[in-house]
Amino acid sequence: MRKADEDRFREFARSHAMAMRRSAFLLCGDWYLAEDLVQTTLIKLHRAWPRVVGTDRPVQYARRTLLRCWLDEQRRPWRRAERRDGLVPDGADAVADPALAQQRQDLRGQLFEALSAIPPRQRAVIVLRYFESLTVGEAAEALGCSEGTVKSQTARGLAAMKAVWNEVAETASRSGFS
Template identity: 85%
Template sequence: MRKADEDRFREFARSHAMAMRRSAFLLCGDWHLAEDLVQTALIKMYRAWPRMVRTDRPVNYARRTLLRCWLDELRRPWRRAERRDGLVPDAVDGAVDPAWAQQRQDLRGELFDALSAIPPRQRAVLVLRYFESLSVAETAEALGCSEGTVKSQAARGLAAMKAALDPAAEAALRSELS
């Protein structure tokens, strides 16, 4: 890779890594896995950077690459559901990750729990539409599906999140949005 391309890639990675990490966390729910996903996505982008920079849309490419890395990670054998052998696994210690502990203290924790409870495709649509503020067309392009699919997945995902939220959290959310 030429020096100018490498410098542009480094600047892109420096300026977009935190946003990618936040999006990855919203998708997977684990800060450590989110960092791994961002690193994997950046490695794949580095390999394709000379071709990608000509398209003049590296942010869209990064978003799509991050989504694909997350979906690939879900398919890995060690990420599948654990076997039930009668032993209860250790509970997550919220105090270990300060960001996680802070999130659990407010309404965002409730929203994240509801977001984590919905299927991956619906979660991806909601993250792109409402957290990344993409249009229906841009979300459809990022996911490689039709606009109608984005609309239906968003409606189903929002309904599932609403059902997952308890009435107190839903009332607090409504008052906060008003």
């Protein structure tokens, strides 16, 4: 790779790695796996960088590569047996009222639990549409599917999340935590 291309890749990786890590976490729910996914994505992106840099859309290429890496990871047999039931790590908010901070933490946990409960393809669509703020067309391009598929997967994913959300809220209210 030429020096100029190498420098452009390094700058791209520096400026977009944190956003990719956040997206990867929203997809997989594990910071360590998210870092692995970003590293795998950057390795694949580096190999293809001379072709990618020639386009005007390296961010979309990286997003699509990240999604494919995550979906590939989901297909691995040893991942099916593993269950992650940890807490969502959040930084401390020193200026906020502790009661409000706890309430926000509880809501984030419930939201993440609902997001984690839906199938991978639906979760990818929800993350792209609502956390990455992509349009239906952009999400369809990133996933390599039709806009109709994005719309139906979004509707199904939101319905599944709502069902899980209601179940979590009901369990919390019965146990006296809400």
